[in-house]
Amino acid sequence: MTAKPNTHPTIRIGTRGSPLALAQTYETRERLAAAWPDLAQPPVGGVDPVEIEVIKTTGDMVLDRPLSEIGGKGLFTRELDDAMLDGRIRIAVHSMKDVPTYLPDGIVLPCILPREDVRDAFICLKAKSIADLPAGSVIGSSSLRRGAQILNRRPDLKVVNFRGNVQTRMRKLEEGVVDATLLAMAGMRRLGLQQHITGSIETEDMLPAVAQGAIGITCRADDEDALRYLAPLNCQDSFDRVTAERAFLTKLDGSCRTPIAALATLDGDTMFFRGLIVSPDGKALHSTSRTGSRADGVAMAIDAAEELFKAAGPGFFDFMTS
Numbered sequence: 001m002t003a004k005p006n007t008h009p010t011i012r013i014g015t016r017g018s019p020l021a022l023a024q025t026y027e028t029r030e031r032l033a034a035a036w037p038d039l040a041q042p043p044v045g046g047v048d049p050v051e052i053e054v055i056k057t058t059g060d061m062v063l064d065r066p067l068s069e070i071g072g073k074g075l076f077t078r079e080l081d082d083a084m085l086d087g088r089i090r091i092a093v094h095s096m097k098d099v100p101t102y103l104p105d106g107i108v109l110p111c112i113l114p115r116e117d118v119r120d121a122f123i124c125l126k127a128k129s130i131a132d133l134p135a136g137s138v139i140g141s142s143s144l145r146r147g148a149q150i151l152n153r154r155p156d157l158k159v160v161n162f163r164g165n166v167q168t169r170m171r172k173l174e175e176g177v178v179d180a181t182l183l184a185m186a187g188m189r190r191l192g193l194q195q196h197i198t199g200s201i202e203t204e205d206m207l208p209a210v211a212q213g214a215i216g217i218t219c220r221a222d223d224e225d226a227l228r229y230l231a232p233l234n235c236q237d238s239f240d241r242v243t244a245e246r247a248f249l250t251k252l253d254g255s256c257r258t259p260i261a262a263l264a265t266l267d268g269d270t271m272f273f274r275g276l277i278v279s280p281d282g283k284a285l286h287s288t289s290r291t292g293s294r295a296d297g298v299a300m301a302i303d304a305a306e307e308l309f310k311a312a313g314p315g316f317f318d319f320m321t322s
């Protein structure tokens, strides 16, 4: 009896086509191959056991406006969710920072890869750190969270909208369009562009976005094979930290495009959680922290969110809808 020829890939991974999304997908493919020998074998009959399918999302098509203005949840995920529900892809790889807190019916998120550096990177050709920037310096960043936290500490700086890939940003720094810019350490590292980082900003000085530096993998809730393949890839510490941070975000109804920041860290089974909300001008900043057991992470995060919501008072988030 001869084995049935393999004519289909075992796993087709869906991803956005950005260099960072592709780097994260290659990492996922390597981890799958390391965990599962049947996914590492060379192509049989020209069919690779793991295939990658690039899917354009709405977020990839609007490049001229800050994402905070476009709004709408699932800007970077909806088309991938649709492809998965249609059966065109088996799993999807995401920057967790860009994944809405509510997943569509039928899709689950069983796997978070080991988290990268969660900090923000300072990128500048003129100064070593934010503290070294002369008054009046211009920071290019379209992230409300980063801009607001900088203005809170340094109201003498100016923050202007700024988007684009690392190369574009470096050119604009050279041309003097802005004096400095900020990006996630994780993205720079995963792209192999760490040589452009001037310095990392400690989380005490700038709290990261919820789930910054984490890669999440989704699949269909009823896809038992995909769930089995993903199980050994999950990093439970990263999963628990991101789960607590996302509970905080859900309670405050925010996204990666709102001036909300949170970070959960673990020391064994003790979780330390910090969260903050800040007005876009940086003037009103409310932060809080909790320490407790890992098992209580979500409850702590929700409790922290409720405290900040009360401290901020009614109307604090009006800028998001106005």
Ligand SMILES: NCc1[nH]cc(CCC(=O)O)c1CC(=O)O
Pocket: 095, 096, 097, 098, 182, 183, 184, 186, 187, 211, 212, 213, 214, 215, 256
């Ligand atoms: N919002 C876009 C986005 N989504 C994930 C990353 C970087 C990688 C990460 O934080 O996991 C970035 C760019 C950035 O913030 O520098």
